[in-house]
Amino acid sequence: MLLKFSNLKPTYISEIQVRDSEIYLAPEITIDQGKIYLVEAYSGKGKSSLLDIIYGVHELYEGTLEYGVMEHSRFRESEISYVFQNLKLFPELTALENVQLKNELTDHKSLSEIQAYFKLLGLEGKLNQKVATLSLGQRQRVAIIRSLCMPFKLLLLDEPFSHLDEVNIEIISELLREEIERRNASIILTSLGSIKGLEADVTYRL
Ligand SMILES: Nc1ncnc2c1ncn2[C@@H]1O[C@H](COP(=O)(O)OP(=O)(O)OP(=O)(O)O)[C@@H](O)[C@H]1O
Numbered sequence: 001m002l003l004k005f006s007n008l009k010p011t012y013i014s015e016i017q018v019r020d021s022e023i024y025l026a027p028e029i030t031i032d033q034g035k036i037y038l039v040e041a042y043s044g045k046g047k048s049s050l051l052d053i054i055y056g057v058h059e060l061y062e063g064t065l066e067y068g069v070m071e072h073s074r075f076r077e078s079e080i081s082y083v084f085q086n087l088k089l090f091p092e093l094t095a096l097e098n099v100q101l102k103n104e105l106t107d108h109k110s111l112s113e114i115q116a117y118f119k120l121l122g123l124e125g126k127l128n129q130k131v132a133t134l135s136l137g138q139r140q141r142v143a144i145i146r147s148l149c150m151p152f153k154l155l156l157l158d159e160p161f162s163h164l165d166e167v168n169i170e171i172i173s174e175l176l177r178e179e180i181e182r183r184n185a186s187i188i189l190t191s192l193g194s195i196k197g198l199e200a201d202v203t204y205r206l
Pocket of ligand 1: 012013041042043044045046047048049050060085
């Protein structure tokens with residue numbers, strides 16, 4: 001078990017708003033290793049809030065969270081990688097520099113491994129281009145590559161495919177599957193609806 005939560009809900013969302021949720025206020029949800037979890041919900045239902053709570057960036061929630069055998073702050077710092085909905089890339093840096101900033105902290109991937117990710121995701125000509133001049137779908141792919149260039153046991157992806165086509169989604173989905181199998185990790189991914197091209201192990205309506 002990587003993560004378990006019980007009776008979880010952001011304090012600023014009412015019980016009535018989550019009465020049909022399969023996650024919020026559920027007696028127990030367990031996140032196991034080696035699986036892809038898809039969390040579907042309409043806009044404003046609390047997807048980003050859920051990932052933020054799990055990541056530990058805000059305390060405005062009720063219920064309990066248990067992080068496997070590891071204490072929360074250490075787990076978050078060393079074991080959670082997070083692709084935020086707004087990506088949090090540095091626009092004035094190149095795509096490669098954005099990835100390397102994170103990668104250099106952990107010395108996780110070699111330059112040739114990073115180049116291979118760019119090639120696989122159709123970005124081989126974009127390594128040295130400033131992020132400010134990339135399309136949104138290209139930025140999403142850079143942020144996904146960056147998230148893979150650090151060690152993790154849990155990868156949080158907040159609407160990561162909102163500007164990607166089915167072919168790219170299939171390629172990334174296969175890559176994510178390989179990554180979690182190799183790392184014995186898990187993924188929690190949010191979306192406004194079902195995603196063509198992605199194979200999730202478990203799907204929840206938020
Ligand atoms: N810190 C906060 N304080 C008060 N209300 C908040 C806070 N953060 C989010 N909310 C509210 O909680 C609700 C859920 O927000 P959240 O960003 O989690 O939704 P979401 O499902 O990710 O939405 P979207 O799909 O549009 O990105 C919204 O009504 C939002 O205004």
